[in-house]
Amino acid sequence: MSSDRYIDFANSDIGRRLIGxxxxxxxxxxxxxxxxxxxxxxxxxxxxxxxxxxxxxxxAQRLTDSLYSFGSDQPGATAWVAEQGPKLKAVVxxxxxxxxxxxxxxxxxxxxxILKSFDHSAHVVILGVAPETLAEDPLAASTQQAIEGFxxxxxxxxxxxxxxQLLHIDQGAEDQLEGALRFFLSPKSxxxxxxxxxxxxxxxxxxxxxxxxxxxxxxxxxxxxxIGASIAETLARDGAEVVLLDVPQAKSDLEALAAxxxxxxxxxxxxxxxxxxELTEALPNGVDIVVHNAGIxxxxxxxxxxxxxxxxxxxxxxxxxxxxxxxxxxxxxxxDHGRVILLSSIxxxxxxxxxxxxxxxxxxxxxxxxxxAPLLQQRGISINAVAPGFIETKMTADMPFALREAGRRMSxxxxxxxxxxxxxxxxxxxQAGTGAVTGQVLRVCGQSVIGA
Ligand code: NAD
Numbered sequence: 141m142s143s144d145r146y147i148d149f150a151n152s153d154i155g156r157r158l159i160g161x162x163x164x165x166x167x168x169x170x171x172x173x174x175x176x177x178x179x180x181x182x183x184x185x186x187x188x189x190x191x192x193x194x195x196x197x198x199x200a201q202r203l204t205d206s207l208y209s210f211g212s213d214q215p216g217a218t219a220w221v222a223e224q225g226p227k228l229k230a231v232v233x234x235x236x237x238x239x240x241x242x243x244x245x246x247x248x249x250x251x252x253x254i255l256k257s258f259d260h261s262a263h264v265v266i267l268g269v270a271p272e273t274l275a276e277d278p279l280a281a282s283t284q285q286a287i288e289g290f291x292x293x294x295x296x297x298x299x300x301x302x303x304x305q306l307l308h309i310d311q312g313a314e315d316q317l318e319g320a321l322r323f324f325l326s327p328k329s330x331x332x333x334x335x336x337x338x339x340x341x342x343x344x345x346x347x348x349x350x351x352x353x354x355x356x357x358x359x360x361x362x363x364x365x366x367i368g369a370s371i372a373e374t375l376a377r378d379g380a381e382v383v384l385l386d387v388p389q390a391k392s393d394l395e396a397l398a399a400x401x402x403x404x405x406x407x408x409x410x411x412x413x414x415x416x417x418e419l420t421e422a423l424p425n426g427v428d429i430v431v432h433n434a435g436i437x438x439x440x441x442x443x444x445x446x447x448x449x450x451x452x453x454x455x456x457x458x459x460x461x462x463x464x465x466x467x468x469x470x471x472x473x474x475x476d477h478g479r480v481i482l483l484s485s486i487x488x489x490x491x492x493x494x495x496x497x498x499x500x501x502x503x504x505x506x507x508x509x510x511x512x513a514p515l516l517q518q519r520g521i522s523i524n525a526v527a528p529g530f531i532e533t534k535m536t537a538d539m540p541f542a543l544r545e546a547g548r549r550m551s552x553x554x555x556x557x558x559x560x561x562x563x564x565x566x567x568x569x570x571q572a573g574t575g576a577v578t579g580q581v582l583r584v585c586g587q588s589v590i591g592a
Contacts, residue, residue, distance in 0.1 A: 144532065144548060144555055144556060146545075147169065151169055166554075167549075167555040168300045168554075169301070170301045170327070171327045171330060172327045173327045173328045173560075173564065179205075180203045180321070180323075181230045181326060182229065183206060183226075183228070183229025184206040184226045184230070185200060185203060185204045185207055185208070185230040185232070186208045186210055186225075186232070187207070187208070187210070187214070187217065188233045188234050188250060189210070190234025190235075190236060190237055190267075191237065192309055192314065192317070193267070195315075196232050196234075196267075197214060197215075200217075202349075203325065204230070208220035210250060210254075222254065223257075225257065226257075227258065227259040228259055229261075230262065230263050230325040231254065231264045232265050232267065232321070233247075233250055233251070233265075235266050235284075235287050236268055238283050239277065240280075240283060241282070243283065244286055255297075258299070258300065261300070261327060261330065262298070262301075262303075263304075263324060264294070264302065264305070265306075265321060265325060266287060266291050266306045267306075267309055268284050268306055268307070269308060269309065270308035270310065287306060288336055292306075295334035295552055301330070303324075303332060305324050305333070305334070305336070305337065306337075308337070309339050310339060312340075312341035313341050315345065316339050316341075316342055316573045316574070316576040319345070319571055320339060320573075322349065323568040328564040328567075328568065329565070330561055331557035331558070331585070331586050332565065332582070332584050332586075333552055334552065337577060339577060340576050340578070341576065342574070342576035343575070344573060345573045346571050346573050347572075351379030352571045353379045354378075356428040356429055356572075357380065357426065358372075358382050358383065358429035358431065359382075359431065360375065360382060360384055360385065360431045360433055361385045361386070361410055361460075361464075362386055362433040362435060363382075363397065364384070364386035364390035364394040365390065365534070367528070367531060367559045367562050367563065368386070368431075369397055370560050370562065371567075372397065373397075373563065374566070375429065375566070375570060378567050378570075381402075381403065382404070383404045383423065383427070384403055384405050384406065385407075386405075387407070387408075387409050388409070390407075391405075394407065406422050410456065410460035410461075410464060411459070415463070415464065416464055416466075419464055419467065420467055420471040420473050423468075423473050426473050426475045427468065427478070428479065429478065429479045430465065430468060430474060430479070430480045431481045432464070432465070432480070432481070433483045433566075434456060435457045436452065436453055437453065437495070437498050438497060438498075439494045440494060445496065449497060450497045454497060454501050454504075456501075457498070457501035457504075458501040461505065462508060469516075476519045476520050476521065477519070477521065478520075478521040478522075479569060479571075479574070480509075480512070480523040481523075481524055481566050482505040482508060482509055482523070482525045483505070483526055484503075484505040484525040484526065485499075485528060486583060486588055487499045487591075488502025488503040488505065488527060489503070489506070489527060489591035490590045505525050508523070509523045509525040509580070509581070517578065520575050521575075522569070522575045522576075522577060522578035523579065524569050524579070524580050525582070526562060526581075526582050526583075526584060527581050527582070527583045527584070527585065528557065528584045529583065529584065529585025529588040529590065530548055530551070530557065530585070530586075531558065531559060531562060531584075532556045532557070532558055532559075550590060551585060551586035551587055551589060552586060552587035553586035553587065555586065556586075557586060562584050565584045569582065
């Protein structure tokens with residue numbers, strides 16, 4: 141039973157009949173990654189033709205043992221035929237060669253015949269080229285931008301928990317495709333849809349896909365409960381040695397979780413005067429992954445917003461990540477090829493009534509990722525923001541009923557996400573190869589209509 145009773149009801153026998161009769165949408169039960177699973181795709185992967193698709197074919201047999209190609213036979217893959225081929229769990233379409241408007245019809249020609257053959261919780265990835273890198277060819281840039289509109293719309297037309305993303309692949313970034321597809325074609329990205337992410341070349345790569353964070357040390361703030369606890373668990377699952385930080389009031393939960401994960405606990409208020417010093421002293425051997433997750437809300441419309449509400453939210457959510465990141469860099473605690481992940485929110489993109497303070501802080505984190513990224517690139521350090529939408533946690537359980545229901549349903553997937561969904565995104569951005577992604581925002585929001 142999830143805390144979302146509508147999903148449970150909609151997927152029961154009687155609920156299905158009743159909801160079908162009145163024409164309400166039925167949110168699917170999303171397939172999620174289970175511990176111990178090895179294959180990213182349990183089902184059929186269909187790959188189109190194209191130069192980037194050829195790169196995918198090099199490692200595709202590590203992703204699944206059911207490989208099909210569209211149109212023609214390819215080595216190691218069978219041609220997929222509409223209405224005869226197996227149901228599709230994952231699809232890769234290479235759109236990188238589309239440079240003219242009239243080539244856009246290939247999108248319709250490829251996707252239309254397969255739409256009725258998607259399996260439950262199917263994942264589609266379209267590969268393209270970032271339009272901003274095609275400045276010398278305005279026609280090609282416009283064509284590649286058109287693909288963004290297509291992919292976001294296809295994401296909205298997917299059924300039964302299906303998702304669609306567009307990945308822009310820079311020249312030289314092809315060898316980072318495996319890590320990205322292991323994430324975006326698997327249940328690890330169950331609650332992410334309609335996103336556009338750019339991969340640039342990156343010198344480092346994952347050695348062992350069963351423990352992609354092995355040998356890396358990770359700090360997670362606000363790790364005693366909610367999303368932070370899930371992040372710590374997921375990073376530990378992937379092989380990282382974890383340091384869990386939270387306020388003194390959360391000490392017993394924090395220590396219990398740290399002990400369970402074989403990690404270290406650090407009781408610290410990130411806003412304390414001495415926080416930067418205490419933190420660097422607690423990490424004498426350095427750190428590779430820093431997840432700024434601690435965050436608070438103090439909601440009031442601006443007309444009633446007290447200075448205390450304003451100041452506390454900005455202090456925890458924005459000032460502390462800035463001060464601590466700078467201290468970790470200046471002291472050399474954050475190692476080369478490090479990963480910094482900032483927990484933003486779709487509220488920081490769209491704004492929200494009653495949350496001027498919170499939205500300012502979360503937008504500031506996006507600015508922080510964008511501003512630091514070029515400065516840290518030389519050291520191979522990436523910095524990104526993850527922007528969750530509606531996630532089922534204590535924060536959202538405390539919301540008024542109508543707002544909570546609206547938050548859940550107003551997305552393409554028609555439901556809230558789980559802390560695990562945010563944690564999987566953070567774990568992916570923590571990997572060695574995802575230095576290919578920096579200064580970006582990854583929304584984990586089920587393609588929420590808010591701030592789309
Ligand atoms: P939560 O309130 O359940 O957990 C936050 C944790 O941060 C708590 O353990 C708390 O003790 C800790 N913390 C707060 N102030 C601290 C401080 N000064 N020093 C150290 N630790 C401190 O929140 P959550 O729902 O798990 O959210 C985690 C993050 O995700 C937050 O940054 C939040 O803004 C963001 N987020 C959540 C949602 C959602 O739907 N729940 C949506 C978007 C973004």
